[in-house]
Amino acid sequence: MKNQRIKGKIENIFILILSLILIFCIGSETYAAGVFSSGFKSASNLTYYCESGSSTSIASKAISIWNGVSSKVKITKYSGSDANIRSSITMSCNKYSSPTSGEYGRSYPYKAYGQNSASAGAFSYTSSQQWVKVICYQYKNSDLDNSERQAATAGHEVGHALSLDHKGSEDLSSSIMKQGLKDTCKLYSYDKKRLKEKWGK
Numbered sequence: 001m002k003n004q005r006i007k008g009k010i011e012n013i014f015i016l017i018l019s020l021i022l023i024f025c026i027g028s029e030t031y032a033a034g035v036f037s038s039g040f041k042s043a044s045n046l047t048y049y050c051e052s053g054s055s056t057s058i059a060s061k062a063i064s065i066w067n068g069v070s071s072k073v074k075i076t077k078y079s080g081s082d083a084n085i086r087s088s089i090t091m092s093c094n095k096y097s098s099p100t101s102g103e104y105g106r107s108y109p110y111k112a113y114g115q116n117s118a119s120a121g122a123f124s125y126t127s128s129q130q131w132v133k134v135i136c137y138q139y140k141n142s143d144l145d146n147s148e149r150q151a152a153t154a155g156h157e158v159g160h161a162l163s164l165d166h167k168g169s170e171d172l173s174s175s176i177m178k179q180g181l182k183d184t185c186k187l188y189s190y191d192k193k194r195l196k197e198k199w200g201k
Contacts, residue, residue, distance in 0.1 A: 034177065035198045038127050045074060062158050069192050106136075109161070152176065164198065165177070
């Protein structure tokens with residue numbers, strides 16, 4: 001009888017420990033959704049450059065929504081003669097037609113970038129690869145028929161430059177990182193939470 005009680009207690013303790021492990025793992029996975037492991041080494045001193053011939057006002061608005069959310073994230077305009085090479089983020093807004101039908105924007109990370117050569121980076125959950133540059137495109141598209149929609153798409157691409165993904169935002173009604181057409185260029189609670197998760201408060 002005594003041995004059965006001891007055995008029962010051991011089983012209960014085992015079940016409790018297993019439950020805590022499962023809660024921790026599930027909670028961690030949910031909390032990590034929407035954030036890449038790869039990205040810039042730091043986001044506290046990033047710079048951006050608006051590509052010649054693209055809309056500076058759209059680029060400026062797209063960048064501005066990400067500033068002031070986290071003390072660890074700051075993106076300022078770079079205006080030196082070599083800005084196209086040295087800037088952390090190059091913005092190309094409303095300049096090129098979309099390469100595929102229905103596409104609004106795209107981002108390309110680089111782990112090396114120079115005057116005459118570049119080495120592509122990768123959006124990854126498993127790799128801590130560091131980027132030196134990201135080029136964000138907001139394409140001309142008939143659906144993006146006003147500056148607010150254009151800036152919202154550009155802001156979405158800047159989110160990718162800051163290592164945020166679509167994952168976790170698919171079922172939300174309000175997120176700049178949700179795929180598709182967005183009418184307003186602003187961050188929502190989900191976006192702010194993910195930004196702080198990646199870079200800190």
